[in-house]
Amino acid sequence: PIERVVKRFNPVRVPKALEAELPFKSKTKQIKTNNPARAVVLDKEDKRVADLLGQINLLHKDKTKKRREKVQKQKDAYAVKRRAEEAEADARRQKKRKTFFRREGQNQKTPSVAKD
Secondary structure, eight states: OOOOOOOOOOOOOOHHHHHHHHHGGGGGGOOOOOOOOOOOOOOOOOHHHHHHHHHHHHHHHHHHHHHHHHHHHHHHHHHHHHHHHHHHHHHHHHHHHHHHHHHHHHHHSOOOOOOO
């Protein structure tokens, strides 16, 4: 395999006289950064508090997970029940339509007497 060396370029040096003429947007700016990777050593009390908070969060997550699962189970059961009710209602509607159109067909088959 080819090993490539990472190139590091020197920062661009802009003369101060030229930079003074530039608009603010184009001027170089000093950016202060706080290093978030700084190690923090906890004493016993802080560590105990952090552990307790972690345990509380874990309990809360478990409780909400169980609650969500229970609600999802109830929704699934309701959906099954609803589908069964819909199937029964469709069957009733279809039976009703069938009898209605059967009667309509029988009424149309019988000759109607012309009224003079």
